[in-house]
Amino acid sequence: MSGATLIEVRELVNRFGAQIVHQGLNLDLYRGEVLGVVGVSGSGKSVLLRSILGLRRANAGSVRVFGEELLALPPERRSQLERRCGVLYQRGALFSSLSLIENIALPLIEHAGLDRASAERLALVKLALVGLPREAGTQYPNAVSGGMIKRAALARALALEPEILFLDEPTAGLDPIAAAAFDQLILTLRDALGLSVLLVTHDLDTLYCICDRVGVLAQQRVLVADRLEVVAATDHPWIVEYFHGPRGRAAAQAAQRAPGRA
Secondary structure (H helix, E strand, O other), X not given: OOOOEEEEEEEEEEEEOOEEEEEEEEEEEEXXXXXXXXXXXXXXXXXXXXXXXXXXXXXXXXXXXXXEEHHHOOHHHHHHHHOOEEEEOOOOOOOOOXXXXXXXXXXXXXXXXXXXXXXXHHHHHHHHHOOOOHHHHHOOHHHOOHHHHHHHHHHHHOOOXXXXXXXXXXXXXXXXXXXXXXXXXXXXXXXXXOOEEEEEOOOHHHHHHHOOEEEEEEOOEEEEEEOHHHHHOOOOHHHHXXXXXXXXXXXXXXXXXXXXXX
């Protein structure tokens, strides 16, 4: 990728007592790309996300976002940078006591200082942006499908018009048709809004359909971060099993058949 580096992780170390999760981990996110992060269960994908977002202070190493060390910033400046990032959590993490539109409006009230009426009007725009009808806004999370929860949570992540979008297992729990539609939505939003996207996923179809690069976490570090064809050709047992097993072959063949994107 030729875009500027928006996230720069260098020599990251994360430990929980005697357990070492990351040791000398390096990773970059470039402007305008969709970067997928995969790895064996327990390799620290979610810990990496929390470290980048400043939710966890690493034991050592550096995490720079927009060229600045997030955890070293004074609170006001850190808050300004955090508003340039949107996060979609794995299960949506919507507030069950709030309607979808109230969930989307919340960051506009809390962080942008809008009154409730103005925030909810803008929230309706975000709702439409992710492909949900206006009437869905009055529904509560326990009354809608998993796909609608994902889209509403995505609308909330986009509420403050971020430049970087973090997605934690965005298609987990969705049926294949809904997952494919969600993948295409991410691409459409990336292109329309100029987003840069870092996503953690196990979904091979997502990797093949929308990711510009893929980073593989194993052995406490990023083994490789490159175009998918380069990653898939890497001689490592987990990579070979993951990308060249039956599901990996099926995902690769489906991506080759898909119009407009391999």
